[in-house]
Amino acid sequence: MKKRIVIIGAGPGGYVAAVHAAHLGAEVTLIEKKAIGGTCLNVGCIPTKVLLHTADLLNTLKSDAKRIGVLVDNVRLDWKALMRRKNLTVSRLGTGTLELVKSNGIEYVEGAARILSPQKVEASGHTFDADAIIIATGSVPDVPDLPGYDLDGVITSDEALSLDQPPASMVVSGGGIIGMEFAAAYAAFGTQVTVVVTSPEVLRNLDTDIALILRKALEKKGVAFQTSCSIPKVEKSNGALKLFLETPEGNQELVTEKLLVAKGRKPYTEGLGLEALGIQTKRGRIVTDKHMQTNVPNVYAIGDCVNDYMLAHVASREGEVAAENIMGNVVEIDYLTTPGAIYTSPEIATVGLMEKEAQERGIAFKVGRFPLASNGKSMITGDTSGVVKVIADEATQKIIGVQMVGGPATDMIAEGALALHFKATPEDLVHTIHAHPTVSESVMEAAANVFAQAIHTPKK
Template identity: 40%
Template sequence: MSMDFDLIVIGAGPGGYVAAIRAAQLGMKTAIIEREALGGVCLNWGCIPTKALLKSGEVYETLGHLGDYGLAGDKPRFDVAKVVDRSRKVAAQLNSGVGFLMRKHKIEVIEGTARLEKGSPAPKVMVALKRGGEKTLQAKHVILATGARARTLPDTGLAPDGDRIWSYREAMVPKAAPKSLLVVGSGAIGMEFASFYRALGAEVTVVEAAPRILPVEDEEVSTAARKAFERRGLKFRTTAVVKSLSASRTGVKLTLETGGKSETLEAERAIVAVGIVGNVEDLGLEALGVKIDKTHVVTDAHGATGVPGLYAIGDVAGPPWLAHKASHEGTHCVEHIAGQAGAPLNTPVPGCTYTSPQIASIGLTEQAAKAEGRKVKIGRFPFRANGKAIAAGETDGFVKTLFDAETGALLGAHMIGAEVTEMIQGFALAITLEATEAEIQATIFPHPTMSEAMHEAALDAYGRVLHV
């Protein structure tokens, strides 16, 4: 039987479209199927447009502190419609860019919804075309990159209604900035929206079931983040069990329980950010015998599902639910299909939260390292002792490093402060290169930069810190 393609990718998010590009580079005849928009949720409704919103909020908030920089000006104002329009234009520009990349690499883009049926050497792909009709495709290999969507809990009212109770989609295109807001969930998504709306002046309360906010982060960073956010006026309820969330014509009401005590909070709007679920429905996976665990496709170290010729990458294949992890998996999976030894998938994945202050981390937290029974050397360096941070008026935060006490290997790094999301790649590169404290300490960091705090934190782990 002749094959239509060497590879079919289902889903054109940062995992899928990168996989398609890499396949084309390796000479594979490739098609990609997308039911909504090229770039997926990340580019159109996630990573990119939220960063545009956050930048607007950051600039607006900074303008309110001009006196700190010896400046003066009229009282700043914001126009929500224009802020949202800028964000949507940024997303549209990048969506267009992905389309250009597909054409450049001669990847066939098929707009529609895919479903799999038994076939050989890989499942057949049935496509309900967006413009009507159906199409059946056959390829040597198929990659699922269908992503994930926001988790909802309808039994307690934690489900968007499109008006008073928002998901991330509604939160990105408000018609007006709410004067008060409840955010349920203090992960990266919840905290980024909390940070943005607080910058615009909203009274924001964040509700979290865990004992601390940003629960995946190192405990020291989590504690420092809460203090920094509280200085900006954010309020928190932790170890809080949501009993109900309801909406009326004028606002929302949330009932929660903390320490056996019940409390009711009210606000104009609420944002639900309580995790995600994989997009595994209506793909025909059950009939094929694909193993699914908690809404995520189970795969091996190369993305293979156990069904011949079928692979899964990105959010649909499980955590961490990050765009760069999806892209890395897509590249690895395609190179494995091509018989190449791709970059390993066991390298730690950096995580970034684009709040004010920013948070970035990679590798083991102190708590995880100790739970594994590891002996560690820990270094810390505060930005208040960093010349560039002082000059920029950005002295909040610190860098924390963890080294294996026996081997000197960098096990993890955790940062909170201005622009730390731009610096974490330095530690990511160090871990990938299997650097020890010796290489990091011997590296010359430019002065004056905030990155010098990374160097000092590595020095501090071994009692060599210079500027504290």
């Protein structure tokens, strides 16, 4: 008899879990109360990258076209056309995802779900029996409960994707990935952008040298930064927003058209009935084991409602792990090879440990660096401000971290993830022939520089 699995949420965690479970022979019902694809497809990964792609092209045409031998006059943004392209991309991917789900024999139900018991889920006026349940309800923007944060003009990343036109000015509150990506995009669209962060530096989870490369690049494009600063209050002022800032130099005021609150996201589990079931949570997140199972047998949870990563690719892998365990295979989630990607210009990508994390853990390590300024393909494209870092454990010689800035870093990081997965050494990367000329040669050269042996690094 087939196992029946009910999955709540059809984002990159939920629909991947559904398809994988169907491949393994389960009878699957997938329930979604908004749009298939979740945050990632509709108001996250996909639409933001559409904006960032256009922003990158604009920057190239405005500042770099003449250098590469292209003469372009009157370069300007067609905002309405960009919005149409964004919406069309989202629509096409949504249609394709729904067709994918249905082609695998999965029952797709539109409506809000409530868990009645570990064996029953209610949605859209029907009750669905289940041998196992997977909760994949995602997250929502986290907006502080502070004076004025409910005013018109105070927006989240959701609204920033669908404005009527680029604002003349925007303050971005938050220096994480979401804040940096929107700052980069809107600066290219002609908005005067100021980034306000409470920490001394942006992207505080990264090593400082990596974060500074991006900050300097954005400053060259007109983005201003105010660090160690908070915005405890917002007021309306002559049709604009007046922000009250607390800074190390004292209180200040800043007037802007839009305030983008990019302070992170919080799990969304409203209305599921977790409390009645006794499902354990911690700081709003559902607690699971390495098999993605909650403290209630046969109830699993994946994605943004579970962990701090809040990445689509993590949710997808967790969905596969949950499906495997429900179907009788013992599989554990491994976050070691989780890549992080920031789609600014320059791009940033990381996997494994940062230098500061290795130091905090007391690991003796060596670092190999290779600047993109010494890479042939980067010289061709003009994207030479970045660097590749390979971090290796001195005792085991295994690679424990890879960081990249510049070039197609978000695509290249897969090599670093693979190296960590197979417990590779820097020599393994060095002995792998890389095509020339490619930016990926910089990974090989950085690995060689763990031992100060990169071919294209001058001897000191």
